[in-house]
Structures are given as structure tokens and as C-alpha cells.
Amino acid sequence: MIDELKAWGVNPPVVVADAGYGDNGLFRTALTTRGLDYVVQVKGLTSVHPGDVVFDTPEYSGFGRPKKPSVPDPTYPGPGTGPITPGRTVPPRVLATR
Numbered sequence: 001m002i003d004e005l006k007a008w009g010v011n012p013p014v015v016v017a018d019a020g021y022g023d024n025g026l027f028r029t030a031l032t033t034r035g036l037d038y039v040v041q042v043k044g045l046t047s048v049h050p051g052d053v054v055f056d057t058p059e060y061s062g063f064g065r066p067k068k069p070s071v072p073d074p075t076y077p078g079p080g081t082g083p084i085t086p087g088r089t090v091p092p093r094v095l096a097t098r
Contacts, residue, residue, distance in 0.1 A: 003034075006034075015036050015037070015038040015039075016038070016039050019041040022040030022041045022046075
């Protein structure tokens with residue numbers, strides 16, 4: 001629907017969505033790819049990473065299941081480098097914004 005809206009020449013100033021869409025990483029990625037600002041609700045168990053993080057997929061050895069992408073440095077951003085600090089509890093209702 002957003003693509004159809006943009007095809008009509010109307011760009012939404014911000015997209016707002018509940019956790020039904022907010023928990024879908026592909027949806028959030030699609031909004032970012034389209035250059036749209038958004039505010040979405042996510043569940044408390046949703047992982048949050050800085051925008052410049054690079055996910056690394058280990059090379060497949062040919063045995064077992066292929067490895068899943070992982071964050072290269074699990075301590076990123078590290079203590080004292082921003083509002084996210086180790087041991088900080090996240091409230092059950094969190095908003096993800098771009």
C-alpha cells in the first residue's frame with residue numbers, strides 16, 4: 001500500500017505501526033530502504049542493534065545446518081558509548097524509530 005501511495009505522488013511524513021508489523025524485521029528494512037521515517041511498536045524480546053552494525057555469516061562447512069548471521073561484536077556498543085548499556089532493562093513496550 002505504501003508503494004501505491006508513493007506511485008500517486010504522496011509521500012507519508014512518517015509510518016506508524018503496531019507490534020504486528022514492528023516485530024517484522026523485513027518490514028522495517030523495507031521502510032528504511034524506501035527512505036521512510038517510521039515509529040513502530042516492538043515486543044520486549046526484540047533485539048536492537050545500531051544502524052551501522054554489520055552482520056557476519058560464517059562460511060558453511062558442509063556439515064549440519066548452515067550458520068545463521070551473527071553480530072561480530074556482541075558487546076557493541078560497549079559500556080558508556082551511548083544510551084544502551086549492558087544490564088539495562090528494557091520496558092515491555094518499546095518503540096523502534098528511524
